[in-house]
Structure formats: C-alpha cells, structure tokens
C-alpha cells in the first residue's frame with residue numbers, strides 16, 4: 537500500500553520481505569508517531585501482510601497527523617477514532633507515556649514484537665535536564681521491558697545510539713568499552729544494560745540497535761544536522777554549525793535503518809547489540825557543503841555560521857558494521873549523495889505544498 541501523501545517517499549529501496557514470516561505478528565511500536573516510528577509503521581503496512589500494529593506515544597513530539605499520514609490515510613478518515621483499518625493491516629494509537637508502567641502493560645498486551653523507540657532524543661535536552669532524560673530513557677525502557685516480558689513478547693528491539701560508547705577512537709564497534717560523554721549516552725547505555733539483563737535473566741529476546749545519525753524523508757521536526765540545515769536554508773536562516781565543523785558522524789538513510797529493524801525482528805537472536813550505520817565518516821562541514829550544492833540547484837542559498845561547540849558532543853563518530861552484516865545479513869544500500877537528494881526533495885515538496 538502506498539501512502540496517500542505525496543510527501544512520503546515510498547520505501548522502494550527496501551528489500552521485499554517475506555510477508556509470511558510476519559503475518560502472525562502483532563507489533564507494538566513505542567514512539568510510533570516520531571520520525572523513525574511513523575516511517576516504520578508506513579513500511580510495515582506497505583507489506584500488505586495483515587499485520588496488527590499498536591503505537592504507544594505521548595504525542596510530545598510526533599503527533600496523530602504523522603501517524604495518520606504514515607498509515608496512508610487522509611486525516612478526515614480518522615476523525616473520532618484511534619484505530620484504523622488500512623490496506624496493510626490494523627493500526628491503533630494509544631496515547632500514553634512510557635514512564636507510566638500501567639500504560640506500558642496495557643499497550644503490550646498481545647504484542648509479539650516490541651520496537652522501543654520512544655525516548656528523550658538527543659544530546660542537548662539531556663544536558664539541560666539529565667534527570668528528565670533518565671526518567672524517560674532508563675525508567676521508560678525498564679517499564680517497557682517489564683511489560684514485554686509479562687505479556688510474552690517474542691522480541692524486544694531497543695533504539696540505542698553511538699552515544700553510549702562516547703569519546704573513543706572510531707570506528708565504534710560492539711566490543712569497545714563504553715565511556716558515554718552525555719547524559720543521553722549514559723541513559724541509552726543503561727537501556728542496553730537492561731536489555732542484556734532481560735535476555736540473560738528472563739529469556740526475553742532483546743536486540744539493541746545503535747543507530748547512526750538517521751536522516752531522510754519524514755524528518756520534518758528533527759533538529760539533527762541534515763533536517764536542521766535544510767529547514768534553516770529553506771526558511772532563509774543561517775545554518776548553525778556547533779564548533780569548527782570538523783566533528784564527524786556516520787549518516788544513515790532512513791530506509792536502511794528500517795531494513796535493519798526488520799531483520800532484527802526476524803532473526804532468532806537475543807541479548808545482542810549491533811552498530812547500525814554506514815561505516816563511513818563524514819564531517820559536519822562536508823555534509824553541509826553537500827546540502828548546499830543540492831539546494832543551489834534549486835536556487836536556494838545556504839549561509840553557514842559557526843557557533844560554540846556543544847557540551848556532550850563527541851569529536852569523531854563512525855561505526856564498524858561488520859557484526860550486523862555477519863549476523864543479520866544487513867548492509868546499508870543508500871549512498872549519502874542519493875539519500876541527501878531524496879531528503880532535499882522531500883523538504884522542497886513539503887515547502888511548496
């Protein structure tokens with residue numbers, strides 16, 4: 537099923553999953569109204585596999601509209617209901633907070649695959665409010681693990697990041713001792729720790745995926761580098777680089793990430809951590825220049841300014857993804873050039889609609 541919105545790019549680069557493997561499954565996606573969550577909902581429903589998807593989201597960042605669009609519905613079709621039947625299956629939104637254990641228990645009832653994406657995202661907010669970050673990311677994750685174990689879930693996929701590893705000599709890999717720099721890194725590390733413990737103590741098949749910097753269509757509200765620069769340029773504002781811009785990141789296109797989530801759901805593994813990125817290191821200066829050139833083709837100027845480095849940011853970050861390739865059979869497909877092109881086109885289409 538193709539989403540109705542012309543702003544959503546179909547997930548054409550994804551491999552065609554064997555839908556029979558997924559048919560009996562009932563997915564719970566926390567944070568399913570957000571960038572990655574709503575993209576995952578859209579992707580799963582495109583499989584036409586008769587899936588059942590429940591979303592638990594407190595609507596603090598992503599909203600009902602994002603989800604309705606991801607389900608390929610017009611907003612008018614969904615008035616007065618939080619349950620939608622789509623060509624790809626049934627989708628249900630539960631508005632609730634992962635910090636509320638009861639909401640987590642209720643949401644997990646019947647779910648076989650839990651994808652835990654809801655979180656306090658990003659380094660900046662965690663530096664401003666480390667306690668709030670801990671409550672959402674540590675207690676929230678513990679609540680979801682408890683809910684998943686008691687409801688008999690078969691798989692628990694946790695959205696982690698490179699941040700738990702912190703300031704080390706890259707490439708980051710799964711065996712490096714973690715030294716988180718930011719409170720966000722510390723809270724994601726705690727989540728990874730609980731995932732390991734829930735597999736080894738209770739047998740819940742957990743998989744922690746350490747996402748690189750995810751970009752792509754649908755990232756409208758994100759303040760990470762790619763989305764932020766394109767939005768600032770389109771608004772005629774200067775694009776702000778923290779520090780001298782030599783800091784490096786590993787940028788992964790949305791659809792490659794979704795494929796990794798899907799493969800983790802299918803694989804018969806537990807208690808594992810995987811780096812999910814591209815194994816390529818790009819500086820912030822380099823990426824901003826790529827975006828500048830792409831926008832220039834559309835006669836959109838991009839002014840770059842440098843401001844103070846941000847507390848909690850690491851200088852270099854890219855991943856070694858050998859383990860994901862060997863165990864999940866996963867490799868990223870999208871080049872930075874083509875992924876950025878699709879992302880710029882998404883924002884341009886959105887700006888002109």
Ligand SMILES: NC(=O)c1ccc[n+]([C@@H]2O[C@H](COP(=O)([O-])OP(=O)(O)OC[C@H]3O[C@@H](n4cnc5c(N)ncnc54)[C@H](O)[C@@H]3O)[C@@H](O)[C@H]2O)c1
Pocket residue numbers: 566567568569570571572573592593594595596597598599632633634635652653654655656657658672676695696697698746747748749750751758760
């Ligand atoms: N986007 C990236 O580059 C990136 C990189 C590494 C890790 N991650 C992780 O991936 C996950 C998803 O990221 P995203 O980019 O889609 O973020 P997002 O902010 O777009 O989505 C997060 C969603 O979670 C919801 N949410 C937040 N706090 C909640 C709470 N307490 N209870 C219930 N719902 C809550 C928000 O409303 C939002 O819809 C996060 O865990 C994030 O830390 C993202």
